[in-house]
Amino acid sequence: MTDTKTASKTDVIIIGAGPAGLMLALWLARLGVDARIVDKRTDKVPKVCFWNPDESGLIRRDNRVVNGRAGLSRFHEVVLHQGRAETFFLNAIRDSYGPTDGVGAATEKTATWLPQRRIAVERKVMPTFLSIDEQTAGDADAYPVTVKLRHLSEAEATPTQMLSNVQDGLFRSNLNPPDDSTITPRAAHDGAGPAAAEDEEVVQCKYVVGCDGAHSWTRKALGPEFDMVGEMTDYIWGVLDIIPITDFPDIRNRTMIHSATNGSLMVIPRENRLVRLYIQLTEVSVGSGRVDRSQIKPDMIIKAAKKIMSPYSIDYHYCDCRWTAYQIGQRVGNHFSKLNCVFLAGDAVHTHSPKAGQGMNVSMQDTYNLGWKLGLVCKGILRPSVLSTYELERKAIAKQLIAFDHRFSRLFSGRPAKDILDETGVSMDEFASAFRQSHMFTTAVGIRYQPSVLVAAPTDSSAGEMIGEDDVEAQENVLQSQAHSTSVLSTACIVGMRFPSHQVLRHADARPWQLHHKMPSDGRFRLVVFGGELSSASASPPKLDRVNKLGVWLAGTLLPQLPTMSPMPGTTNLHGGGRPGYGLQAQNPPSIIDILLVYAGASDEGGEVNSFSLLDLHEVYHPFDPKLGHDYDKVFVDRRSHHDGDGKAYENYGIDRTQGALVGVRPDGYVGLVTSLDESGWPEVSKWLEGILEPRANKGE
Amino acid sequence: MTDTKTASKTDVIIIGAGPAGLMLALWLARLGVDARIVDKRTDKVPKVCFWNPDESGLIRRDNRVVNGRAGLSRFHEVVLHQGRAETFFLNAIRDSYGPTDGVGAATEKTATWLPQRRIAVERKVMPTFLSIDEQTAGDADAYPVTVKLRHLSEAEATPTQMLSNVQDGLFRSNLNPPDDSTITPRAAHDGAGPAAAEDEEVVQCKYVVGCDGAHSWTRKALGPEFDMVGEMTDYIWGVLDIIPITDFPDIRNRTMIHSATNGSLMVIPRENRLVRLYIQLTEVSVGSGRVDRSQIKPDMIIKAAKKIMSPYSIDYHYCDCRWTAYQIGQRVGNHFSKLNCVFLAGDAVHTHSPKAGQGMNVSMQDTYNLGWKLGLVCKGILRPSVLSTYELERKAIAKQLIAFDHRFSRLFSGRPAKDILDETGVSMDEFASAFRQSHMFTTAVGIRYQPSVLVAAPTDSSAGEMIGEDDVEAQENVLQSQAHSTSVLSTACIVGMRFPSHQVLRHADARPWQLHHKMPSDGRFRLVVFGGELSSASASPPKLDRVNKLGVWLAGTLLPQLPTMSPMPGTTNLHGGGRPGYGLQAQNPPSIIDILLVYAGASDEGGEVNSFSLLDLHEVYHPFDPKLGHDYDKVFVDRRSHHDGDGKAYENYGIDRTQGALVGVRPDGYVGLVTSLDESGWPEVSKWLEGILEPRANKGE
Structure with a gap:
């Protein structure tokens, strides 16, 4: 443990080791930059799944749309578990420093290529203080950002929900209060009192990147002008990963079911025999903006699914131990960076529904955009002014995402139109058409960054449509x-x-x-x-x-x-x-x-x-x-x-x-x-x- | 250590943990069979590389042949290092017992699927005795084979060549005496005397498979009628893996160079920047059947290469620490099994030159053929009589391999014909034609097993050519x-x-x-x-x-x-x-x-x-x-x-x-x-x- 009197130095601190933070860490590892990545939780945190559409057809009664545009990419879309994505990143970060299988490589020779410190996730470490010295913020030699890091005990770093015997799938759901709030009071309750000085270290760094999710500590530390702007909707959805026992014929296709009065349901086939069901929970009251969380359990979610899928049957023996529920909301921050010293990425700066499978994707794209810029600036190769392009490029994408999500959520959650005169209902033709048009955005192949120091504008024509x-x-x-x-x-x-x-x-x-x-x-x-x-x-x-x-x-x-x-x-x-x-x-x-x-x-x-x-x-x-x-x-x-x-x-x-x-x-x-x-x-x-x-x-x- | 008085039991003992032994172990691991795999060496053994043709063209002066027949398979041929192949096997054997990444699996649930013992390579273990009880050899309930296993010290298990400071690439070359011979005398020399009883264990098993290479201990233990039959040639070749520094234009193509008087050379591009050179060593004397090994060093091999490649230059800074030399010989055993209780596979029962890249391939195919048969017999699913098909099927392939290798070695090592009347020279047209025809065999796609209890003969026609x-x-x-x-x-x-x-x-x-x-x-x-x-x-x-x-x-x-x-x-x-x-x-x-x-x-x-x-x-x-x-x-x-x-x-x-x-x-x-x-x-x-x-x-x- 570092003494609080003596500050250590590093070029970059990444706060949060989800996909966005790990993508950034991978860039910096590849580039040999001295950096640290911390996460307040232990390794036991249950993973929330995200999804991408797979290559099967989207099917609703009397309508079938092929998913994905042929020829757009040589890759297909796949459904990928967040936990697996994180494992890929952890392995890739490790492999950046040389092969580990001992085959075909003279390992000892790699030593001279290593930076002083290898990047590896430091778990049970929570930031408690952040300040920027505005005087030196533009100076490439300076370390203008001061961060205090607190080292947590195992008990402090374990979410309250994990400690109880009752399985609570709502951990990390946005129906919950921010999970940070459970840490400090419990520590006090343990009798340890306020954090002892020897549990904290002070680090001076050039850059901090907050990849710490929707309840971002980093964002809050930057002040109220960094609050996200937007609204929550009245739609509540449950998520259940099961091996289904059913006679529904399209259970292995990506299927959208709009029932007449019981709400909607989406089927997302996953790997092996698993299927993810997104189920609209019409019986949960949203009343005064607060959802009664105690109502939401797997039994209640499958019961809602049974009603929607009737007259077909649906049940399960194996549940993948992953279920949750969420309230659809769309919010985005006005600022993605403070003084180009502290940056926000992923859910810390934009939140939306997971319906289009863009949560993990757009978050990783944020730091894929930021990582090489930050790394090359640290190495003295890139001009620091280039860092401004991060907000320019990624805020535009976040706004497009929110607009896209807003339109899609209404189509997903709305009541189907009874006929062409039913103006408050959702037209099923409009739904299928919107789905078809969405591929350029959901695959990210269609996104376009505007002219900047990195992108030399064409003089002869605009050459192609810029989406959004x-x-x-x-x-x-x-x-x-x-x-x-x-x-x-x-x-x-x-x-x-x-x-x-x-x-x-x-x-x-x-x-x-x-x-x-x-x-x-x-x-x-x-x-x-x-x-x-x-x-x-x-x-x-x-x-x-x-x-x-x-x-x-x-x-x-x-x-x-x-x-x-x-x-x-x-x-x-x-x-x-x-x-x-x-x-x-x-x-x-x-x-x-x-x-x-x-x-x-x-x-x-x-x-x-x-x-x-x-x-x-x-x-x-x-x-x-x-x-x-x-x-x-x-x-x-x-x-x-x-x-x-x-x-x-x-x-x-x-x-x-x-x-x-x-x-x-x-x-x-x-x-x-x-x-x-x-x-x-x-x-x-x-x-x-x-x-x-x-x-x-x-x-x- | 097991007491010699008390014999333990297992269904199968595999002797030798090279590709053939590991392929067999993988089958048995997948099928949940109780088995052991032992290897007398420690993990430090340098790997000998084998190769397959890759997808580029075979090139000689004024002639270019496309390598591989289009449409034969959806896979391409690749050059694969034996060490990497062994790593794949070791990982696959481990993964047979359940996932190790902890993602997407309920690990604790896999426990009931496991056999009592997981298969993992036991190194520094050498067989010293083998006998078959012919009375019970056909009885599925019996354990008719008795094997004594000696557990070696680290020093005993390290090859003599590795202990000296002089790098000796001829370790495991067939120019060397059998490396077993170094073990027992050295143990005695250490003052330990004959092996102490507590270093040995006795195992009763149903089956033993010798995958222990050209100097197979298992083969010798079965008696002289299991000796391989065939001859050594006068051709000596050196092998060198380097990153070449050259102006030779076709260094990244699979290239065969026949020089007029300095012998032949083959270029095999490997992964990354590596290239494998097979170099005929015309200056090594084979005199009375014994090669003067002291002549053969990397300097001497590259010198031979320079002569053959002249007027182009060739040199290197990085050598992959892998070089060897071998004398081409073609031998095959008359018997692949004794009483269907003890089997021989791979180099233990057929040896040949590595020129066609078939050494590792045919060895792995042997145990790919044997593994499921042995495993299903142990599980009481397959009739034991089916085991006879191993020798039937694989001996025929081994003989085809020797015939193929005999023809190719002559074409590779022979002096080019001066003109059409030069009958002792090798016709370059014949060489290119033979190469083209070889793909069905080298890819193994063309091999055909004859009718047996496993292969129901057609009554209407022979339906296709059977090779060999x-x-x-x-x-x-x-x-x-x-x-x-x-x-x-x-x-x-x-x-x-x-x-x-x-x-x-x-x-x-x-x-x-x-x-x-x-x-x-x-x-x-x-x-x-x-x-x-x-x-x-x-x-x-x-x-x-x-x-x-x-x-x-x-x-x-x-x-x-x-x-x-x-x-x-x-x-x-x-x-x-x-x-x-x-x-x-x-x-x-x-x-x-x-x-x-x-x-x-x-x-x-x-x-x-x-x-x-x-x-x-x-x-x-x-x-x-x-x-x-x-x-x-x-x-x-x-x-x-x-x-x-x-x-x-x-x-x-x-x-x-x-x-x-x-x-x-x-x-x-x-x-x-x-x-x-x-x-x-x-x-x-x-x-x-x-x-x-x-x-x-x-x-x-």
């Missing part, structure tokens, strides 16, 4: 990029949106790869050089001049001005699949810019892929390291694969095979710049990166 | 099945060959599955009911009579005669993906026969999949359990999927959409019977299973 664009507030404090995009060069790489993935073949071995697999989340920006047609049977020797001229400029002018990435725990530069921690060190640290060349294979070449050798290309496309040799993993060709069909990458990216394009991609995979391959485009690349990155030889290097 | 059929010796002691197949009913399900996998949609939720995913290795036989077209827009109500009539016979007549599967550690009947150990118990144990219905969706139905409800089908196709409800995971339809294309299963299985077929599949996924869906086929199903399985109510139940 009218919700976006003007953010005067966020710098605009000096660079400009030319959106016509790639009709599918849209600035502010996710860079799409298509199959290409690796030049060195003709093996097919999804281009995303070559763009791991390692904190690097990427310049994807769509070099056009480099080789053809009619052109001998192949026309390599254009990409090689660009190579000379990249290697000779651009890269020497930009920072490099070391030190990092795992250097994805060393291995194909992006698995961190392989442990072999390159002699030279990688640049912050990863350059990938994707050329168009001429269609008249038949089976031959390599009509020129990799070494005919400028070295910037196959970086040579004295210890590791050439990098064979940076040049790809768009052509048909022997085993795996044709990715048609140029066609799918909307890029002309003769003209080509340069696409700048942010570390989170969003398109930041689209410009020309030729000299006219080069200054745009420089301007874009200069607005974002600190110059080389800064103090962080 | 003329190598198969008549095995008089193996029973032939009383049942007969009608091969014309399915032109792609060929008896004795692997049941192929194609995509079908699950009736309950229209989700696409590869049919193999519904056929996990859980020890159960499968009856795949290709029920033909059950529904069509023109037939109302749908024509379910045929499959429901079969259902009545299956549920009323066949299944009650056959054994059930419990107890097992994980019951794959409970969950979709075959993941063992979910921990929820069905009230009723599953039958030894798993019934899957695959019907043909009528082509005129448009987007509708389910024109009838699952509950319209006989219950045998959706087994009902009072605790778990209906099983929604047994009925599938052949039709186009919304997201994932059209599996065209009936077309690909070569089954008529009107006629249908019944296909019986062994627990290892091989086709055992093809017969008619109608009454004429039912007696064949009965006869096939009666020849293999003990009747119900046997002592094992």
Whole structure:
């Protein structure tokens, strides 16, 4: 235990180890940043499940809608338990520091890549005090935030509900009072009195991120202007995870049942034989805004389900020990950050119903957006002003989510319309139509960030619809990029949106790869050089001049001005699949810019892929390291694969095979710049990166 | 330590914990059989790598061959390190007893499924004595094999080569003397004298399987008639795993280089930046059959590589600490079993060069074939006479492997022919052609087991080429099945060959599955009911009579005669993906026969999949359990999927959409019977299973 007189230091403190906090911790672990993540609870906390729609059909009487739009992504939607998601994160954070299976790695060699301290969740640790020194808040060398952390006993860290013998599924439901409130009084009740000084430590840090849920302590500590704005509805829903015993024919499909008078029910098939039921509890009174929680038990929830599903039967033997109930409310905070020193993410800054499966998703996306920015600022690579883009980008998404949820909750919970004249009822046609339209948002593939220092606005056109664009507030404090995009060069790489993935073949071995697999989340920006047609049977020797001229400029002018990435725990530069921690060190640290060349294979070449050798290309496309040799993993060709069909990458990216394009991609995979391959485009690349990155030889290097 | 006077008992002892031994242990763990697996070495043993061809092209000067035949399998070939394969096995064996991540499972409930003892590798344990009581060898209740196991000290269990400071990559190379020989003398040298009685235990068991490698102690213990037969060649090859620093253009392709006079070299790209080089060592003398091992060091091997690859350069900074050398030899044992009590598998009974990447593969296939047979006999489900099929099936494969290897080694190691008149040289055209033809064998997709009690011979035709059929010796002691197949009913399900996998949609939720995913290795036989077209827009109500009539016979007549599967550690009947150990118990144990219905969706139905409800089908196709409800995971339809294309299963299985077929599949996924869906086929199903399985109510139940 640290003495309160002596403050320790760390770059970042993450408060709360749910999916949002763990996503952030994973970024910082990958980037080798010194950080801590604390959670006031012990490990015993029961998990609340969230869900995503799976790939089956949405079915209601006489209507069936296919779930998901074909071709939107190569991945399908799945139902994933929050506990499993958290386990993936915990494992990935651990693996960031090197392999643990002892196979294929020289473990001892990884030691020099490690930061002083590995990030691991510190449980039973609760913040009790937070203050920001506004004088030093902009200073990259300062530690302007002071946090007091209290170390709890096992009893203090165990929720009251867990201590009783009565199973109470309402723990963490929003029908409950904030669970923080149980901690201090009980400690006092134990006779320990106010927290003893030796149970507290003081930490000075650069940044604090509150990922501490709907009852966020961090948010409250920032003052009343951080309160969330919005309302609770009168709709109460119960949730039950069971192995159903039923004759209802569509129990393994995602099914929405609107009964005439008993309320609505949603069936979400889960893994194995489990099914999640969302059941509207019409018999629970919401009276004066306070719900009588004592009414809500599994027996009462299944009874409501039986009424709604009649004349079919439904019962269960196995319950997954997970049931809860909640009151639908939609609220969002006005501020996502204070002085760009303290940030709020996930439920701490926006809450809504879980109906669209966006709770865990949007929370993780918040910190996926914030993590690389914070990490690269801590490493002295990114300009601190870029941190303003977090609120700009994520508040707009939160508002879109609330609007989406508001519309959907009404459709889910409302009484079905009796006929076309029944104006207060919900039209079942409108419901099915809204569901169909929702996929771009629920998959997050459709979200678009507005122009900023990270996203160079197109000069030629707006190039694509921005979803919910009218919700976006003007953010005067966020710098605009000096660079400009030319959106016509790639009709599918849209600035502010996710860079799409298509199959290409690796030049060195003709093996097919999804281009995303070559763009791991390692904190690097990427310049994807769509070099056009480099080789053809009619052109001998192949026309390599254009990409090689660009190579000379990249290697000779651009890269020497930009920072490099070391030190990092795992250097994805060393291995194909992006698995961190392989442990072999390159002699030279990688640049912050990863350059990938994707050329168009001429269609008249038949089976031959390599009509020129990799070494005919400028070295910037196959970086040579004295210890590791050439990098064979940076040049790809768009052509048909022997085993795996044709990715048609140029066609799918909307890029002309003769003209080509340069696409700048942010570390989170969003398109930041689209410009020309030729000299006219080069200054745009420089301007874009200069607005974002600190110059080389800064103090962080 | 067990006293030598008191023998303990176990059903199976596996000697050797390499891939073959671990594959066997995994089967027995999954089936809940009481077994032990011992290995004389500690965990520190360096791993020898084996390889499979990957999906890139085989390249030699002016010639390029695509590696692998498109469409043969939905999987690609990969290069996989033996150490990683062993790690997968160790994890899978552990997971057989229930989940370890604590997520989504009620762990405490799994307890009743566990056998008394979990299988885990016992290291530093060496067999010293083995005898079979021939009187009781056929008695299922007896423990006819006596084994003495000696528990070694850490020093004894560490190979001499590991104790010295000189790195010696020849450990476990076949250029070395047997490494067993170092153990006993050193123990005596330590002053401990002969093994003390308290270091030994005596175990009585039903079966022993020797998976203890080329110098197999088990094989020697069985006597000289078990010696392997065959020869060593004059070819010496070195193996080196490095990150190459080279200007050779095809270093990331699987490349074969025949130099004019300096020998041959093969490039096998591995994971990350690693490359494996197989290098012919022409300067090592083989003189009087003994190789001068002291000549062979990494420097010498890379020097040989430089000569062969000239004028290109090759060097390295990182070596994967794995190098070795071996002399090519091809030998196979005459007997794979003694009295069906003691079995030999893998290198213990066949050795060959690693050139075709078949060393680890064929060894694992041996025990994949033996494991379920042994496990089900121990559980009283399978007739013990079925054990004779192990030698019948696997000896034929071993002989094919030796013949294949003999041909390939000559092609790899021989001097290239100067011209067409150079008869002692190797024709490069012949080499490329042989490589192309080898895929059916190296992928194991093409292997075919001959008729036996497990494989009901077709009466109508031979239905397909049997590879190496003329190598198969008549095995008089193996029973032939009383049942007969009608091969014309399915032109792609060929008896004795692997049941192929194609995509079908699950009736309950229209989700696409590869049919193999519904056929996990859980020890159960499968009856795949290709029920033909059950529904069509023109037939109302749908024509379910045929499959429901079969259902009545299956549920009323066949299944009650056959054994059930419990107890097992994980019951794959409970969950979709075959993941063992979910921990929820069905009230009723599953039958030894798993019934899957695959019907043909009528082509005129448009987007509708389910024109009838699952509950319209006989219950045998959706087994009902009072605790778990209906099983929604047994009925599938052949039709186009919304997201994932059209599996065209009936077309690909070569089954008529009107006629249908019944296909019986062994627990290892091989086709055992093809017969008619109608009454004429039912007696064949009965006869096939009666020849293999003990009747119900046997002592094992």
